[in-house]
Amino acid sequence: MSDWGESDSNSDENTAPRQYKERVDYTTTLNSVEFQMRFRLDKASVEHLLVEMPHLRVKGTRNHNVSPLHQLLFALRFYALGTMLLSVGDFIGVSKASACRIVRDVSSAIALLYTKVQGAIDCTHVRIQSPCAEIGEEFRNRKGYPSINVQAVCDSELMLMNVVARWPGSAHDVTIFDMSELKVQLETGMYGNKWLLGDSAYPLKPYLLTPLLNPESPGEQLYNEPLIRSRNCIERSFGVWKRRFPVVALRMRLRLQNAHAVIIATAVLHNICRLQNLEEVPPEVELPRIDRVPVPINNEGGIQLHREMLIANYFNNL
Incomplete structure (x- = not known):
């Protein structure tokens, strides 16, 4: 036996x-x-x-x-x-x-308990075991290991309000956003005049504010500082989530469909812990460092006028 x-x-x-x-x-x-x-x-x-x-x-x-x-x-x-x-x-x-x-x-x-709203957006990679040879390279990210590139939106309380966990590691953050239900909701005005905050990897949109790569005037600097500070919550949220549930920080030895479910499930549990104000429990295993370098995108174009008007009408007057 x-x-x-x-x-x-x-x-x-x-x-x-x-x-x-x-x-x-x-x-x-x-x-x-x-x-x-x-x-x-x-x-x-x-x-x-x-x-x-x-x-x-x-x-x-x-x-x-x-x-x-x-x-x-x-x-x-x-x-x-x-x-x-x-x-x-x-x-x-x-x-x-x-x-x-x-x-x-x-x-x-x-x-199945997940709900969706809006906040700061970013992506993080969750390591997985290499899938079958036919699709293995599709899941290999730019750092060389197989992963799922997870898009998430969080609020100021570090709650993960929207999570997309079905894209391979080779997928670009912007591709994931462009193909997401969240973008459709934002394009159709579901969230009114609220903004989503992204880093320089994302394109500038009327509903998606990104930092200036080279701020020059005092107004531009005043625009950048609170935006970068406010969207820092998504990086902190990823850190808390992965420390609390190391399964999403280490290499996940599961089939793809099960790995997808585990990612969403731990995001739900992370939110429950935040709602209950539970203390962060130190991990029992050593975790790899979470590091990510965003890919700058040229935000030139008609949409840039929206950001310039925001800076001119508000931040230049501070």
């Missing part, structure tokens, strides 16, 4: 009864600090999540079912460690195949 509580062959099943390790109720055996350290959320948030995911059903048959609570805790532990599923599987005593299904189902259920 294997360490996962599953038979290695049919003959094992006929010669010896299965023996299962009793699962621990971590909501009672761990105190509040230990629980949040291990699962990144507090007990109340976990209970609330379970209520919001009624379609998460008991898995397995016979006498060794995996309850929705244990499924959720397993997924949270995987997000917190970012390690191999086989290693985390021992946490609740399931096979690698069962672990994959649990992460897939829990991540998909959490991802």
Whole structure:
């Protein structure tokens, strides 16, 4: 019999009864600090999540079912460690195949809770294992490793309000934005007179403000300073998200569709932690440095007049 509580062959099943390790109720055996350290959320948030995911059903048959609570805790532990599923599987005593299904189902259920609004925009790369040879190079980013290029929008409270996690690492930030539902919403005026703040990788639009590459006048400098300071929230948000859930900072060893779901799910959980004002728990594993150099884009053209009028009518008078 294997360490996962599953038979290695049919003959094992006929010669010896299965023996299962009793699962621990971590909501009672761990105190509040230990629980949040291990699962990144507090007990109340976990209970609330379970209520919001009624379609998460008991898995397995016979006498060794995996309850929705244990499924959720397993997924949270995987997000917190970012390690191999086989290693985390021992946490609740399931096979690698069962672990994959649990992460897939829990991540998909959490991802359905997402809402969308507006704020500062940027992209960040999430490492993945190299896909099949036919599409592998498409996912190789400019730094040479396979990744998913994730577009996100956050607000001043570091909430991730809009996340797109389906583009390969070779995709340019602007391409992702141009093909996004968010751009359509902005083009049609869904957000009124609100602005999205981007860096120099993005084109200047009436609804998308970007910094001047070479500010000269005092008004231009006054325009740049608060814009850069305000959009810094997206970089901070990425940092908090990846430190809290290292699975999106390390190389994700999952199928592409499951990796997409995990990215969205951890973004939802990040927002729950922000809403609950939960302290940032230090990662249990060493994380790579998050660094990104934006690609400057020439913002010359008719749209530039919109920014010049904004500077002339407001910042030149300060």
